[in-house]
Amino acid sequence: MAYSEQEILAGLAEIVSEETGLPTDSVSSEKSFTDDLDIDSLSMMTIVTLAEERFSVRIPDDEVKNLTTVGDAVAYINGAQG
Amino acid sequence: MSTTPDVVITGLGATTPLGGDVPSTWRAALAGESGARTLENDWAETYEIPVSFAAQLKVRPEEALTRPEMKRMDPSAQYAMIAAREAWADAGAPELAPERLGVVVSSGIGGIWTTLDAWDTLREKKARRVLPMTVPMLMPNSPAAYVELELGARAGAHALVSACASGAEAIGYAAEMIRSGRADVVVAGGTEAAIHPMPLAAFAASRTLSTRNDDPAAASRPYDTQRDGFVLGEGAGIVVLESAEHAAARGARVYARISGVGLSADGYHITSPNPDGRGQVTAMNAALAQADIAAADVVHVNAHATSTVVGDLIEARSVRTVLGDAADRVALSATKSMTGHLLGGAGALETIFTVLALHDRKAPPTINVDQPDPDLVLDLVRGEPRTLPDGQIAAINNSFGFGGHNVALVVTTA
Numbered sequence: 001m002a003y004s005e006q007e008i009l010a011g012l013a014e015i016v017s018e019e020t021g022l023p024t025d026s027v028s029s030e031k032s033f034t035d036d037l038d039i040d041s042l043s044m045m046t047i048v049t050l051a052e053e054r055f056s057v058r059i060p061d062d063e064v065k066n067l068t069t070v071g072d073a074v075a076y077i078n079g080a081q082g
Numbered sequence: 083m084s085t086t087p088d089v090v091i092t093g094l095g096a097t098t099p100l101g102g103d104v105p106s107t108w109r110a111a112l113a114g115e116s117g118a119r120t121l122e123n124d125w126a127e128t129y130e131i132p133v134s135f136a137a138q139l140k141v142r143p144e145e146a147l148t149r150p151e152m153k154r155m156d157p158s159a160q161y162a163m164i165a166a167r168e169a170w171a172d173a174g175a176p177e178l179a180p181e182r183l184g185v186v187v188s189s190g191i192g193g194i195w196t197t198l199d200a201w202d203t204l205r206e207k208k209a210r211r212v213l214p215m216t217v218p219m220l221m222p223n224s225p226a227a228y229v230e231l232e233l234g235a236r237a238g239a240h241a242l243v244s245a246c247a248s249g250a251e252a253i254g255y256a257a258e259m260i261r262s263g264r265a266d267v268v269v270a271g272g273t274e275a276a277i278h279p280m281p282l283a284a285f286a287a288s289r290t291l292s293t294r295n296d297d298p299a300a301a302s303r304p305y306d307t308q309r310d311g312f313v314l315g316e317g318a319g320i321v322v323l324e325s326a327e328h329a330a331a332r333g334a335r336v337y338a339r340i341s342g343v344g345l346s347a348d349g350y351h352i353t354s355p356n357p358d359g360r361g362q363v364t365a366m367n368a369a370l371a372q373a374d375i376a377a378a379d380v381v382h383v384n385a386h387a388t389s390t391v392v393g394d395l396i397e398a399r400s401v402r403t404v405l406g407d408a409a410d411r412v413a414l415s416a417t418k419s420m421t422g423h424l425l426g427g428a429g430a431l432e433t434i435f436t437v438l439a440l441h442d443r444k445a446p447p448t449i450n451v452d453q454p455d456p457d458l459v460l461d462l463v464r465g466e467p468r469t470l471p472d473g474q475i476a477a478i479n480n481s482f483g484f485g486g487h488n489v490a491l492v493v494t495t496a
Binding site: 018019020021042045046049050052053058 | 148149150153207210211212213214215218
């Protein structure tokens, strides 16, 4: 079953909120993981690990550096769904 | 002329099977309450563990920490953080240069929940699902490191490991950091979070745990003729140590002094204390010598006494050897009868009890002692707390660990 972009955004917001303590509604598509959400590389890898499991996708390490905003991650996960 | 600084205690913090902070824990200890309860899980049946109870925290950590903090820290670090925040606030959050602030927080077992959870994940879901924070959470210095980060301490952060003596050794090392001039204030203590089926099974395998499953609250009974082993506990105790000069300059409340630290090793056996008590005697004598006090000044001993058949009496005889006839006037308390055994947290929590016993002039009771062992050669406080004498008085807190580690701390009134 594929997830809609909206479902991916909502799921990602929950994961980021658990990791950072930020409210889910502050995790919107245009936000930068590093500049807006203050997420360091270890936290980013935690988010990637949890997102891979939640959405049954693979996000290669080489791709993670291209995921600047929450929207980038949503788009990548959406495209990676089988 | 330079002199060696005196070391005082200006802050206390804890989360224990008796309470979520120091005041509630101390009240429960003076009231003689037990923190041991039947575990609300199926570990005993599922894994055929012969022990179905433990002394778990009275207040769960999620009531004191945020969700991200809970996820980022192993339970051993969570408990230490709760206790450290209380101790720091209790000390009045002293302002000082970060280079003069140190941290020493020990755990006897380390991040065992994180270690075993990650192993389960690896086996079930392969390496890609192992969380990136696994190593910083499982490492045994993690509690010390998180407290160091919380306070921005830069004089040094250490995690001394000596099994059930770890918490006391941490406080002893912290006192030395101040005496040697490395720091003015050190946040120190011990923590443990090992109530997990694996260590429970492993301690049961070593035949050191009580199996009194039908009456958990009566299971920890140091010096009672019917004692059959210790009760696994969890929690943390943290104190703020400070040079007397630094504390006086900022007008801090002083609970008591850490006047002497004595360390030794048995060189005898990996789990059994040496029956001749020589290592314990060496540690206590060293602590009294550093404190420069006479045996007659010691009016209270918080015993290591875990409720094992062999260990309790060896310690009592060692105290008698060190203090001689003065031992007749010592009020002996075995607080593990109430808290269970916090392993790496035990020595720190019992230092807090010792400090409060002197500060409030009340030695806490030892519960569950229906029939004192006839070979007990000391005066055990049972039933009610015992009032301690006025004037300058001293107490010893003993902690011993698997491996033959012996730590004695001499605490004196402010």
